[in-house]
Amino acid sequence: MALAIELSGITKRFPGVIANDDVNLAVDAGEIHAICGENGAGKSTLMKILYGMQSADEGEMKVNGTAVNFASPGEAINEGIGMVHQHFMLAPQLTVLENVILGAEPMKRGNRIDIAAGKEHLREVGDAYGLTIDPDDLVETLEVGERQRVEIIKVLYRGAKILILDEPTAVLVPQEVDELFRNMRELKAAGTTILFIDHKLEEVLEISDTITILRQGRTIATVKPGDVTTADLAELMVGSELPTPETTESTVTDEIALEVKSLTVLDDDHRPAIDDVSVVVHRGEIVGVAGVEGNGQSELVNAVVGTDRVQAGTISLLGNDITHASVRHRREAGIGYVPQDRHHEGLLLDAPLWENAALGHQTKAPFSSGPWFNRAGARERMEHIRQRFDVRTPDIDVSAHALSGGNQQKLIIGREMSASPEVLIAAHPTRGIDVGAQAAVWDEIRHARSAGMATLLISADLEELIGLSDTIIVMYKGRLVAEVDPATITPRELGSFMTGAALDKEVGS
Amino acid sequence: MTEQSTTRRLMMQFAAPVGAVVLSVIASAFILMIAGSNPITAYGDMLRHAAKLETSVSMINRATPLYISGVAAAVGFKMNIFNIGVEGQYRMAAIFAAYVGGAVALPTVLHIGLILIVAMAVGGAWAGLAGALNTERGVNIVISTIMLNGIALGIIAWLVRSWQAEGEIVVVGVGTEEIDDSGLIPNLNFIPEFFGDIRSEELTGVLIIAIVIGAAYHVLLNRTVFGYDLRSSGLNPLAARAGGVPPKRMVIIAMLMSGGVGGLVGIAEIMDKGRYNPNFVGFLGFNGISVALLGRNHPAGIAVGALLWAFLDASSDILQVTGAAPKEIVDIMRGVILLTAVIGYEIVRRIRVRDEAAQAAARLAAVPA
Numbered sequence: 001m002a003l004a005i006e007l008s009g010i011t012k013r014f015p016g017v018i019a020n021d022d023v024n025l026a027v028d029a030g031e032i033h034a035i036c037g038e039n040g041a042g043k044s045t046l047m048k049i050l051y052g053m054q055s056a057d058e059g060e061m062k063v064n065g066t067a068v069n070f071a072s073p074g075e076a077i078n079e080g081i082g083m084v085h086q087h088f089m090l091a092p093q094l095t096v097l098e099n100v101i102l103g104a105e106p107m108k109r110g111n112r113i114d115i116a117a118g119k120e121h122l123r124e125v126g127d128a129y130g131l132t133i134d135p136d137d138l139v140e141t142l143e144v145g146e147r148q149r150v151e152i153i154k155v156l157y158r159g160a161k162i163l164i165l166d167e168p169t170a171v172l173v174p175q176e177v178d179e180l181f182r183n184m185r186e187l188k189a190a191g192t193t194i195l196f197i198d199h200k201l202e203e204v205l206e207i208s209d210t211i212t213i214l215r216q217g218r219t220i221a222t223v224k225p226g227d228v229t230t231a232d233l234a235e236l237m238v239g240s241e242l243p244t245p246e247t248t249e250s251t252v253t254d255e256i257a258l259e260v261k262s263l264t265v266l267d268d269d270h271r272p273a274i275d276d277v278s279v280v281v282h283r284g285e286i287v288g289v290a291g292v293e294g295n296g297q298s299e300l301v302n303a304v305v306g307t308d309r310v311q312a313g314t315i316s317l318l319g320n321d322i323t324h325a326s327v328r329h330r331r332e333a334g335i336g337y338v339p340q341d342r343h344h345e346g347l348l349l350d351a352p353l354w355e356n357a358a359l360g361h362q363t364k365a366p367f368s369s370g371p372w373f374n375r376a377g378a379r380e381r382m383e384h385i386r387q388r389f390d391v392r393t394p395d396i397d398v399s400a401h402a403l404s405g406g407n408q409q410k411l412i413i414g415r416e417m418s419a420s421p422e423v424l425i426a427a428h429p430t431r432g433i434d435v436g437a438q439a440a441v442w443d444e445i446r447h448a449r450s451a452g453m454a455t456l457l458i459s460a461d462l463e464e465l466i467g468l469s470d471t472i473i474v475m476y477k478g479r480l481v482a483e484v485d486p487a488t489i490t491p492r493e494l495g496s497f498m499t500g501a502a503l504d505k506e507v508g509s
Numbered sequence: 510m511t512e513q514s515t516t517r518r519l520m521m522q523f524a525a526p527v528g529a530v531v532l533s534v535i536a537s538a539f540i541l542m543i544a545g546s547n548p549i550t551a552y553g554d555m556l557r558h559a560a561k562l563e564t565s566v567s568m569i570n571r572a573t574p575l576y577i578s579g580v581a582a583a584v585g586f587k588m589n590i591f592n593i594g595v596e597g598q599y600r601m602a603a604i605f606a607a608y609v610g611g612a613v614a615l616p617t618v619l620h621i622g623l624i625l626i627v628a629m630a631v632g633g634a635w636a637g638l639a640g641a642l643n644t645e646r647g648v649n650i651v652i653s654t655i656m657l658n659g660i661a662l663g664i665i666a667w668l669v670r671s672w673q674a675e676g677e678i679v680v681v682g683v684g685t686e687e688i689d690d691s692g693l694i695p696n697l698n699f700i701p702e703f704f705g706d707i708r709s710e711e712l713t714g715v716l717i718i719a720i721v722i723g724a725a726y727h728v729l730l731n732r733t734v735f736g737y738d739l740r741s742s743g744l745n746p747l748a749a750r751a752g753g754v755p756p757k758r759m760v761i762i763a764m765l766m767s768g769g770v771g772g773l774v775g776i777a778e779i780m781d782k783g784r785y786n787p788n789f790v791g792f793l794g795f796n797g798i799s800v801a802l803l804g805r806n807h808p809a810g811i812a813v814g815a816l817l818w819a820f821l822d823a824s825s826d827i828l829q830v831t832g833a834a835p836k837e838i839v840d841i842m843r844g845v846i847l848l849t850a851v852i853g854y855e856i857v858r859r860i861r862v863r864d865e866a867a868q869a870a871a872r873l874a875a876v877p878a
Contacts, residue, residue, distance in 0.1 A: 307750055328753030337751060345751040348744040359741060360752035368734045375731070394868040397518075402865030 003065065004029040004162055004193040005050065010059035012045055019045040020056070021217040027162075027210070029064075032184060032194045034204045037214035038237055038434040043197045046214070047164050050195075051083045052076040063162070082160030084151045086167045092140035097122055099139055100154045125156050130186035144292070145176035149183065156192075163187065165196040169203055173292060174495035181207050199237070201230040213237055237435070251284035252470050256319070257454030258304070258423045263313035265299045273299040275478045276313070279456070281423065286445070286455040288469030288486065290462065292498050296478040297458045298340065301427050304456065305337050306330045318422060331360050336421030338412055340428045340458070342405075346412045349401040353393060356400050356411060357382035361419050381418065389414035390440065406437035413441050417448055424448070427458040442468060462491040476500045521861060525853030526803065526810075530817070533845035540841055541834050551834035558827035559820055566701050566710040571819035572812075574777045574790075576719045578797025579815055580726050581632075581771035583806035585650075587730065588743040588763045594636055594654025595771040596794025597661030602632035603775025604665050604685065607785035611686030620692035625718070625773065632772020633765045635661065640764030644757040650764070658794075669787050684786030694718075694780045715777040722770060727808040739763060771797075799843070803850050818843070 005027040012020040020042045027033045035043050048054045050061065052070030061068050063079050070076045073083070090099050101118045108114035122135050131153055139147060148168060155163060165184075169177045184194055184207060198204050204211055205225045213220045213236045221236050228236075258281040267273040274296045281287045291297050302308035304315055306327035314323045322330050331337070337360065339345035347356055358367040358378045366377030382396045389410045393403055400408060409429070416424060426445065430438040445455060445468065459465045465472055466486045474482040474497040482497045538548035558564050578595055585592035606628035615623060639657055642648040672683065694714035701707045730736040741749040742759045750756050771794065778790050800818055804810030825839040 305751060326753070326755060327750065328755070331753045339748075339751055345745075345747045348741055348748060350744050351740070355737070355741075358737065359748060362734050362737050362741075362752070368737075371733050371735065373732055373734050373737050392869065394865070394871070398865040398869060399862070401862060402869045404869065407869070 002029045003027065004031075004063070005195070006060075006062040006065075007046075007050070008060045010046065010049060010056045010061070012042075012049060012054065012056050018217050020049070023059070023214070023217070023219050025212055025219065026222075027193060027195060029193050030188060030191050031209040032188055032196065032207055034208035034211045035195065035197045035214060036199055036201070036204055036211055036233060036237055038199065041214040041237070042217040043214055044166065047083065047166060047195070047197060050076070051081060051164060077158055077160070080159060080161040081164065082155030082158060082162070083164040084148070084155060084166065084168065086170060088147050088151055090139050090147060090150060092138070094139060095135065096133055096137050096139060096142075096150050096153075097135035099150055100135070100157050104158055122153065122157060125153060129153075129156060129183075129190050129192070131156075131183055143176070144171050145179055148172070148176075148180065152183070152187075156187075161191070162193045162195065165194065167197050167199075169198060169200060171293075173499050174492050175499060177203065201233045204233065205230060234435075250470060251450045251452075253283045253285070253452070255283045257281050257283045257285075257317070258456065259314075259316045260300070260304065261314045261316075263300070263303060263315065264311045265296075265303050265308055266311045267299070272311070273478050274303065277475070277478075277480050278313075279473060279480070281454040281456055283422075283452045283454050284449055285470045286449055286457055286468050288465040288472040289456065289458045289475060290465055290472055290494055290498055291475035293460060295475045295498075297475055298427070299478075300475070301340070301425055301456075301458060304330075304425055305335065328363065332363060334422030336416035336419060336424040338416055338424065338426040338429045340431070342408050342412055347400045347408060350399050352399055353386075353391070353396045353403075353411065354379045354382040357385055357396075357415050359415070361415070364419070385411060385414035385418055388418070389444070406433035409433045410437055410440065413444055417444050420448075421453060424453055424455045425458075426455060428460060429457070430459075430461065430464060462494050466491065466494065474498055517864075518861070521857050525857045526813070526850050529803075529846050529850035529853050532849045533842045536845050537838055537842045541838060544835065544838075546834040546838075548834075551828060551838065554827055554831045554833045555820075555824040559823060562701060562705050563708045563710045564823050564827075566707050566712050568816060568819040568823050569716060570710070570713045570777065570781075571822050572815040573713055573716050573719045574774045574793050575796055575800050575815040575818055576812055577715075577722055577770060577776075578774045578793045579800035579804060579811035580722055580797075580808070581767050581774065582794075582798045582801040583804070583811060584726065584739075584767040584770060585763060586743075586801055586806050588739050588759060589746070590743075590760065590763055590767070591651045592636060592639070592654055592764065592767045592771075593651055593798065594639055594657050594661075594794070595767070595774065595797050596792070597654070597658035598632040598635045598768045598771040599774035599794055600665055600789065600791075601635050601661045602628040602772030603779055603789060604668060604785045605631045606772070606776070607685040607688065607779050610688040610692045610779070611784060613692075614689055615691060617691045620689070621694055624688070624692055624779070625776065628772040628776055629769040630772070632774075633769035636764045636768020636771060637761065640761045643764075644760050650760075684784045684789075687783050688779070693783060694776075711781075713777050713780065715773075715780055718773060718776065722773070723808040723812065726770075735762075799847055803847060805854065817846070 003026055005025065007023060007025040010020050010023040011018070023042070023046055035046065037043050045054065049056045052073045052075050055071070063081065068079060097119055100122055106114040106117040106121065119135050126132055131149055133146060133149055133153065139150060142150065152163070168180060172180060187194060208225055210222060211225060211233070212222045213233065215237060260277060260279040263274055263277045264272055265274040277300065279287060289297050289300065299308055303310050306325060310323055314321055316322060317330065317333055317335065320333070322333065343349060348359060355378065361367055362373065366374060366381055368374050379396060385391060386393060386396060391407050391410050391414065393407065403411065413429065429445070430441050449455060457465065457469060466489060469486045472484045472486050472489065473480055474484065474494070476498065484494065484497065541548040541551055559568065578599065581595045582592060606624045609627045610620070610624040613620065613623065635657060639650050639653040642653045643650050669683065696711040697714050697716060698707065698712055701712050730740065738749065738754040738759060741752065742754055742756065746756060774793050774797065775789070779785065796818060800811055800814040803814035804812070821839045821843055825836040828834050828836045828838070
């Protein structure tokens with residue numbers, strides 16, 4: 001079979017890191033080819049090089065047998081390569097059609113956009129690839145899966161024959177993943193070559209024809225899905241066995257650590273972002289909050305931490321009402337916080353590590369006594385965090401942005417854990433970190449749990465939620481729609497609660 | 510390895526400002542040559558002049574208010590607040606402090622203390638207004654401080670005029686009442702006189718206040734929880750808030766402090782003249798911003814910046830006397846220094862980030878997972 005893409009000896013260096021080191025990749029025309037690897041293995045860099053967003057330092061690229069060297073995505077598009085990014089690039093206030101033709105508008109006389117021609121072409125593309133969508137729908141009314149379809153159509157509309165999908169399933173619930181895979185198979189049947197990045201191994205085995213594994217910037221292996229198991233893939237990816245998030249025996253006590261009662265929080269438009277939500281977390285318990293992003297989980301976290309204003313309801317910590325307490329008061333009273341975005345809320349990127357170690361705890365020992373900040377105390381604590389939590393750094397005086405994502409996350413976890421919180425609010429504690437660091441974070445949470453720490457865990461990783469939690473609650477459109485037992489539920493069932501599908505059924509029956 | 514990297518870090522720190530000065534000397538030399546002056550003669554005149562004891566004293570006198578102004582700006586900068594209003598704050602503070610100082614008769618310590626407190630209170634209040642507008646109404650501090658500068662100048666012009674209208678229109682002697690000697694900070698002439706004759710120059714006693722402010726700023730910033738809160742708010746306001754730092758209160762306090770320090774900028778002039786008059790020295794607020802930028806908001810760096818600016822001021826004077834070069838060359842040098850230093854700092858920052866990332870990555874590679 002002809003090769004759609006052939007990469008040989010691709011090397012790309014960034015300051016201090018080799019993102020791609022002699023990468024070789026051969027993709028047959030018309031196949032679905034998965035690129036697997038841990039975070040930081042070089043998948044995204046490789047795709048960016050292929051799409052002309054970055055240029056390789058060394059190596060050769062061939063598309064359909066011709067040597068190419070793209071200086072910009074525009075050139076890649078001309079060669080029939082299209083990329084769907086993980087973060088959608090759509091204008092929500094425009095219709096599907098308007099989004100699709102944006103930047104490639106069909107024109108008619110008088111320098112006007114030929115809407116009819118655009119619609120016709122869009123319909124042709126949809127028919128050819130079996131992708132159905134109403135061109136007049138506003139993008140803001142679409143579900144995540146549908147938006148993704150719009151992105152794919154956008155690329156096909158521009159004549160792409162080779163599709164790059166960057167972690168397309170990361171934002172989808174299981175049902176939507178099924179739909180995506182159906183679409184991908186139809187695209188393949190229509191002759192499209194698909195390259196997709198993923199690190200959910202079961203999905204990879206299900207959909208792909210060929211799998212190439214990257215590890216530390218190098219191509220480790222190219223395998224066929226029939227010849228390997230998920231465990232084999234995992235081992236290829238990390239070079240060791242994959243840990244699981246499972247917690248062992250229950251350590252739940254009947255002592256209430258955090259109690260949220262009938263909580264209502266309004267969003268910027270004064271509509272309820274959280275509506276009458278009640279949650280109880282006992283000492284030694286991990287309560288997982290499941291939900292598709294944007295269904296009130298972040299508002300719940302912010303309300304408990306104290307950065308969002310509460311409209312109605314109460315929050316109490318160890319029996320004390322903290323509904324209107326300041327963030328500082330709450331932190332001092334024993335709330336630990338792992339924010340969902342470490343760069344946003346978690347770190348002072350330009351400050352040295354030892355200053356970061358104090359953030360959120362600066363009013364307590366060992367970081368201060370009275371009004372005085374204790375630099376020696378902060379340094380000592382950072383040294384402790386570095387050793388105990390294996391933060392890989394040349395020294396504790398480097399600034400936080402010098403660290404890799406996983407090490408930054410370990411620093412945050414270490415900072416919160418070494419303050420021995422009564423209640424830990426952990427939002428996506430292992431998002432974007434590699435498997436090794438992930439296991440370390442899970443271990444820490446489990447360890448502190450058995451010592452009596454109460455945890456409110458928000459995660460988009462359903463395996464993590466099910467594996468770690470003692471109880472799982474599901475949020476949908478700002479409401480608590482279900483409480484499930486992680487011991488018996490499957491990710492698929494959880495997914496149907498998260499999309500409201502199960503809820504509709506219940507209401508209907 | 511750590512020691513080596515510390516040395517390297519220190520060297521990098523100084524590379525940008527030193528490079529900026531060198532570059533500006535070279536650039537200005539070219540400009541002087543194009544303008545038909547001999548740069549060597551001009552620089553020679555500048556250095557010879559600066560080497561005189563009385564010039565050194567005069568440079569310190571000029572640097573003192575600049576330093577205070579630089580610290581005032583730096584307090585805001587540390588929190589990512591651009592307080593452009595030190596100009597208006599110090600002028601308002603000065604006229605009220607001079608007015609109060611001239612209106613009362615008190616024992617020395619109380620008299621001086623009262624003048625300082627009034628200056629800080631007025632400066633703080635004027636800046637606090639901008640802070641409150643920001644936290645309560647979301648008004649951008651850059652905009653509000655610029656406008657408050659205009660308002661301050663207007664109020665002062667009106668006050669000066671109203672005093673003038675009392676009697677006949679005269680230039681000499683117009684302004685606030687003379688402050689009694691008990692309200693004037695004594696000079697520090699005994700220090701330079703130890704080295705030789707300083708002629709008619711007097712070393713301002715406000716130098717002591719400037720040094721105290723610098724030390725207090727350093728301690729506050731690096732050794733207190735409040736300083737940590739302030740710096741973290743500046744580095745990442747969202748992370749600081751999640752870490753328990755109340756954002757609005759920090760804005761208000763930072764503005765009060767910046768304005769409070771800014772209120773002391775005009776004290777040296779009041780002590781020198783004994784009153785506020787229409788020729789009161791201007792632009793100290795704006796020059797303070799330059800000095801803070803040049804000194805990277807560091808207490809010692811600001812001092813170096815203030816002295817450099819004062820040196821260029823003194824050079825401007827001497828160039829007019831000797832005629833070796835047009836005095837405007839000094840402004841060109843200032844501009845070049847500031848621009849290259851700010852660019853240099855950013856380059857150094859990027860190199861540092863890259864270095865550290867490389868080291869951290871090397872660390873990762875050395876200890877395989």
